[in-house]
Amino acid sequence: KQEVTQIPAALSVPEGENLVLNCSFTDSAIYNLQWFRQDPGKGLTSLLLIQSSQREQTSGRLNASLDKSSGRSTLYIAASQPGDSATYLCAVPYNQGGKLIFGQGTELSVKP
Amino acid sequence: EPEVTQTPSHQVTQMGQEVILRCVPISNHLYFYWYRQILGQKVEFLVSFYNNEISEKSEIFDDQFSVERPDGSNFTLKIRSTKLEDSAMYFCASSLFGQGGGNQPQHFGDGTRLSIL
Numbered sequence: 001k002q003e004v005t006q007i008p009a010a011l012s013v014p015e016g017e018n019l020v021l022n023c024s025f026t027d028s029a030i031y032n033l034q035w036f037r038q039d040p041g042k043g044l045t046s047l048l049l050i051q052s053s054q055r056e057q058t059s060g061r062l063n064a065s066l067d068k069s070s071g072r073s074t075l076y077i078a079a080s081q082p083g084d085s086a087t088y089l090c091a092v093p094y095n096q097g098g099k100l101i102f103g104q105g106t107e108l109s110v111k112p
Numbered sequence: 113e114p115e116v117t118q119t120p121s122h123q124v125t126q127m128g129q130e131v132i133l134r135c136v137p138i139s140n141h142l143y144f145y146w147y148r149q150i151l152g153q154k155v156e157f158l159v160s161f162y163n164n165e166i167s168e169k170s171e172i173f174d175d176q177f178s179v180e181r182p183d184g185s186n187f188t189l190k191i192r193s194t195k196l197e198d199s200a201m202y203f204c205a206s207s208l209f210g211q212g213g214g215n216q217p218q219h220f221g222d223g224t225r226l227s228i229l
Binding site for chain 1: 116118143145147153154155156157160162167168170203205207216217218219220221222223225
């Protein structure tokens, strides 16, 4: 059974700092891993999808890495800004049909 | 950029009443999903839908729940007789392909907050 865990549950950093969010999964046989952003009371915005054959995927100040063998992914945010404050979720598809298994999220607060 | 839209944004209903949550997925997408998030808990899968039928459902998705794609654009979730524990944020999502065929991301709507009184 696939389980997804995110550590830490919450993180507070000063503006401008580089930071890393962690995601771990128990079953390494994944198709891909998706990172989302969730603002309070809002939906999920897809940030990055990293395929199982990839080791990294970049979008602007965001860089996601994937190590399937160790069951880990990281989301690196460079030069953080107050607008980055949100909850970040990672998710993996459980099967070909696409059912996503989510972590509990990391709540990020970037202080001006 | 195309997006998934959900209505209403907030629904308040008396326990035992029926509710229908509506979603318009991205137009060329083929796979459709419902998830829910109880306050303070993980996002959890409810059901997936492909080729006009349910392809997978979770244990949560019991006989009180049903989904329908009544026309070429809408995708609905019906809860027949709501319970207090159905209070949650319900998210609709869609993707172009399933995960085995193209690694396409799932795109989510902004959700419907369902409050059962």
